[in-house]
Every structure is written in structure tokens, then in C-alpha cells.
Amino acid sequence: MEEMQMDSEQMKQRYSRQMLFSPIGEAGQRKLMNSAVLIVGMGALGTVLANHLVRAGVGHIRMVDRDYVEKSNLQRQLLYDEQDVVHMYPKVIAAEKKLRIVNSTVKLEPVVADVTLANIAELLEGMDLVLDGTDNFQTRFLLNDACYKAGIPFTYGGAVSSRGMSALFVPGRTPCLRCFIQAGDSGGETCDTIGVIAPVVDIVASYQAVEAMKLLVGAEDQRRSSLVTFDIWHNRFYELKFGEPHPGCPCCQLKQYPALEWRERDAAVSLCGRETVQIRGNAPLELAVWKERLSPIAREVTLNPFLLRVELSEGERLVMFPDGRVLVQGTEDIVRAKTLYARYIGQ
């Protein structure tokens, strides 16, 4: 918890409607203002989550995302606009710009990074709650395991097509994500292959946000102890009641936390359905230097303070980040991506 300075007159002006809501009140408002949360993934879910929590006055919001804003995001990722696409801003940077003028009293901490075993502990440091805005199960299992190990609550949210679901998992109190599912493969049904409509995302993120608020103000008796699932196009709603945790759960019961076990992870992954391969280099990239180096041989090179985008004569594009990550866009073939990486960036 962190101390936030704001006199009660200012507080009443800004948050009057929320404070008039008696389950929150002044005491709840102070708790929100003294809370710190991590939002992982600033796509469709993450932007709605951040919007709610910044307006609600959650004191410290750390946002992490590995991507930059593209035109296909604008249909549903409510904090971004056409200028962000033109400037190729990383999502967290674009989000911070918007959110800062929404509520300047909130401490916003944007982090441009891929969430991995290497940085998860640091990202969780000082956080009271983690909100899932990710688009893949690999990261969700990592969050689930890391949160349960650290004793930090975790809200799961997912949306695809017109279907969505959400649950709040609280270590020691509820089952965890792994109690329900072990396999993480979504069978190719992602937003990039079967699409998604914006309203379902807003609903899912709003379910996550309200459970976050209940948790942060300490309204334990009102917390939803189920997993909600719905299809808003086909008009179906179902609640899967939490039972006891699964006795064989490798996370919350056996405390093995499989996602936290160090293993040789392939440094190159194909980002499903997006014609993109991400390669995690092992050294930082000096973008200005790389701009000079690649300008003569590339079709076009664009640099902003956060990334370098290189249009290759082969047709693919490289998007390079200071932390050493490179997105090879225009292919899903890992071998092809590694070839291009080796050709232009080397080892």
C-alpha cells in the first residue's frame, strides 16, 4: 500500500458519486487511493481495466505490454487513436498519455516489456492485485502461478468472438486457474482468427474491474465466488460456482508453480494468428545505432523513442525494441524469422 496525498475536499469533488455509493464511501475511497495494481496486457481488456481503475482513483497503476498500437486495435482498444497508430507508440505509452489527463492524481507506471519468468517477480513487487489483460494462456499461467506463490489476488478475464469470461482468484480463499484447466491451447480460436466484438470485451473487463474494487475496499462478503461466462450475441449467461480447489492442482495445492520452474524456453515464438514471430535477443538494442546501420540496406526505417521499425526489401518488417526484443512481421515461420534476424541483426 502506498500513501496518496489529496485533501478531502478535492477527494469529494472528484469521487463524489463513487463515495455516495455506500459500500465504498469515504473509507473505501481512501483504500482505493492507497492501492497498487498491475495490469498485464494493454489491449482490449487492459485499456478498459485501466480506464475504470484510473477514474476510480486507484492510487498506483503499473501497466505492462510488449506491443505497439496498430490500426486493427482501434475497433476495441478504447484508449488509442489514429495518431497513436501514425506514431507507432507502444501501447502503454499511448495509454499513459490518455490516462494522465483523465486523472493526474494517479501514479501511472508504464512498462514496455514482454512478461516472462525473468521479470515477473519485479513486476509484482508492491502490488495488491494483478489484472489479466493478456491474450494468451502461457502468460496467464505464469501470472496465476506467480500470484499464488506471492499471495497476490489475480483476476482472470478472456474474450473472443462474442464470448467472454471472468473470475477473481484469491490465494488461500478460492481455487486458481489451474484448478479448472491444465491445457492452455485455445485450439486456434483467438481474436486474430475468429475476431471479437468490442462490447464483450468491455463487459468482461468491467466484471474484472468491479471485483477488483470489491477486493481493494475489503468488501469480502460481496465477492463473486464463481466464474462468469457469457455469450452476448447468442444470449447465454452461465456461472460456474467455485467449489473446493482441485486436490491435485500443481499451483494452489501442490505448490509446484509449474510456470515458475526455470526451463530452456525457445527464444523465438510465433504470435498466433498475427503473422508475427517474436525473437527475444539476449542484449539490449541501441536503436539510434541500428537506424544508421540498417538505413542503407532497408526499404524504409522509422525510429521513435520506443522502437525502430524496419521495412525489409524481402517484404517482411522488423520492429526492434530497446530491451532486445524483435518482432518479425509478415511471417509465421520461425525459421524464416530467424533467418532474417540473423541476416540483419546477427547473433
Add this chain to the structure above:
Amino acid sequence: MELIINGQTQVLEPADTMEDVIKQLGLLGKPLVAEANGVVLTAEQWATTSVVPGMRIELVHFVGGG
């Protein structure tokens, strides 16, 4: 065999266990929780859970997008 799956009556080939049902629907290996008559079943319980005609089954697909 008639089952009520996600609130809708569906006619499937005869099936003995929940695993047979899920296999018939082509959902094996997907991130899925099955609930039979209100009881949550994890994947390893599917093979040992019998299904009978008219049973109410909920198949909850975990959704990955975001």
C-alpha cells in the same frame, strides 16, 4: 442419445462417459471445464464420469483472447 448441453437439447451418438461426449464434440485437448448436473469435473474425471440420457451438461470453454 439426448443430452442437454449448455441449455440446448442435443442428440449425440451413444456415449458412456463424459470423455466420450467431449470427444464426439471434437473438444478433447481444449481448455475446457465440464459440469454435469451442477458438479464441476476436471479433465481427469471425464473418463470415469458416466453420462445418462437427459443429463444436464455445461461445457465451459476458457477464452484466451484479450
